[in-house]
Amino acid sequence: MADKDTVTKDYMSDNATFADLFNFYIYDGHEVIVPERLKPLDTTEIALPYSDEHLMAIQKLRDVMKLYAAMSDDNATYLLLGVENQSELHYAMPIKNGLYDMIEYTKQVEFTARQHRKNKDRPETNAEFLSGFYQTDRLHPVITLVVYFGADEWNAPRSIHDMLYTDDAAILRFVPDYKINLVAPAEIDDEHFEQFHTELRELLKFIKYSKDKEKLDDVIHSDDTFKRISRKTADVINIVTGSELHYETGKDEVDMCKAIEDMRNDSIAIGEARGVAIGEAKGILSTLLSLVKDGIITVADAAKRANMTVAEFEEKTGLKA
Numbered sequence: 001m002a003d004k005d006t007v008t009k010d011y012m013s014d015n016a017t018f019a020d021l022f023n024f025y026i027y028d029g030h031e032v033i034v035p036e037r038l039k040p041l042d043t044t045e046i047a048l049p050y051s052d053e054h055l056m057a058i059q060k061l062r063d064v065m066k067l068y069a070a071m072s073d074d075n076a077t078y079l080l081l082g083v084e085n086q087s088e089l090h091y092a093m094p095i096k097n098g099l100y101d102m103i104e105y106t107k108q109v110e111f112t113a114r115q116h117r118k119n120k121d122r123p124e125t126n127a128e129f130l131s132g133f134y135q136t137d138r139l140h141p142v143i144t145l146v147v148y149f150g151a152d153e154w155n156a157p158r159s160i161h162d163m164l165y166t167d168d169a170a171i172l173r174f175v176p177d178y179k180i181n182l183v184a185p186a187e188i189d190d191e192h193f194e195q196f197h198t199e200l201r202e203l204l205k206f207i208k209y210s211k212d213k214e215k216l217d218d219v220i221h222s223d224d225t226f227k228r229i230s231r232k233t234a235d236v237i238n239i240v241t242g243s244e245l246h247y248e249t250g251k252d253e254v255d256m257c258k259a260i261e262d263m264r265n266d267s268i269a270i271g272e273a274r275g276v277a278i279g280e281a282k283g284i285l286s287t288l289l290s291l292v293k294d295g296i297i298t299v300a301d302a303a304k305r306a307n308m309t310v311a312e313f314e315e316k317t318g319l320k321a
Contacts, residue, residue, distance in 0.1 A: 004087040004240050008149055009063045011203075011236050012083045013040070018066060020198040022081055025145055025183060029195025033068055041065040041080070062100060080104055082144040087240060089148075089156040094163060097144045098178035104142045109133050148184040149240045151211045158182065199233040202226060206256070210241040217260070226256040289317045 012018055015035035022033050043062040064083040069076045082104075084097060113132025116123075123129040148154050157163045159179040161172055185208035193201050202225055209216040220226045234254035238245050247254045288302040297305075303313035313319070 004149065005063075005085060007236050007239050008085040008087065008147070011232070012064050012085060012147065015066075017198050017200050018064065018081070018083065020196055020200050021083065021145060021147065021183065022143070023197075024192075024195050024200075025181065026143075029192075029197070031197060033070075037069045037071070038066045038081075039069075041067050078140040080140055080142045082142070084144060084146045085149060086146055087149045089150070089152075089154065091156045092163070093146060093180050094157055094160045094178050097146065097180050098160065101142045101144055101178075105139055108139045112137050144181065146180050146182045148182065149207060150184070151186060151207050151209070151241070153186050154182060154184045199229055202229050202256075203233055203237055206237050207241060210243065220257050220260060227258075228253045229256060230254070285313075285317055288313075289319070292319075 012021070015038045018038060019031075019033045019035040023029060023031055027033070043065045062082050063085045066081050068079040068081055070079065082100065084093075084100075086093070090096065109132070112134075115121075116132060116134065121134075123134065125135070128134045159177050161175065161177045164172070164175065166172070183204075185204040188204060188208065190205075193205050196204070202223075205219060205223075206216070206226075209219050231252055231254055234245070234247065234256065237243065237256075243260075245256070245260065247258070285306060288297070288306055291297045292299055292302050299313065299319065300310055303310045306313055306316075308316065
């Protein structure tokens, strides 16, 4: 089966789904971010931490990164939007995302400085000359969203302050904080799922109730949209929740109600078959035990007929007791 991180990355790379996520989180579901204005960006980030002796370059990979151009009458406002997909809790997420965002801002500063040099812009002050970033320069906002594809509550740290040894308010005033932006299915109220306009709604809703079979059954059967979801969404649901749903191949749409019912019927059939097999095995052992007690066959012979060792036969039939 495909890897959870791989399928969620592919799923969130779709412009419509990506825009839907950010519209839900930033604009309460209003369709402000237009999918057609999203452009994929290189997800490779280069960090340059110092070691004890020299500078080392470390390559890091984001999950999904896109540039959004918000057009206005005067000009375009650009947003750098990133998504980090988590199928498991990450207890250092504020550091991970904070590093990503700072690298993005650093790249913007360096790009601006290169443009000034290329255009032979004359700095007004020594400070502008040293930094390469002029007083009137500005940066494009970077927003990173964490999507947790798990049914549990996110009990990992949500900010750098949550990760520190101290909770001294006097100290924390001077420690810059970084808070993650998080979308976790367990934290979405049912009425807020209606703010999604793509099948991200069904995906996250299914995940939310995936560990509560009765509630999930109610949700699936009371929502007609689950009767015709895309095969791609059904596959992601199957993989991230481990539901082991079975549905017909070669079809573009999946009826999740039927898929769940088929899975349960298969489980019942398997259970019944195992029950019959266990019953038959117990019957054979009972018959062999009676023959041993009647002195017709030996314990060794009975064990051989049951494909067991003598010790196993005595333990299973209670002869040891």
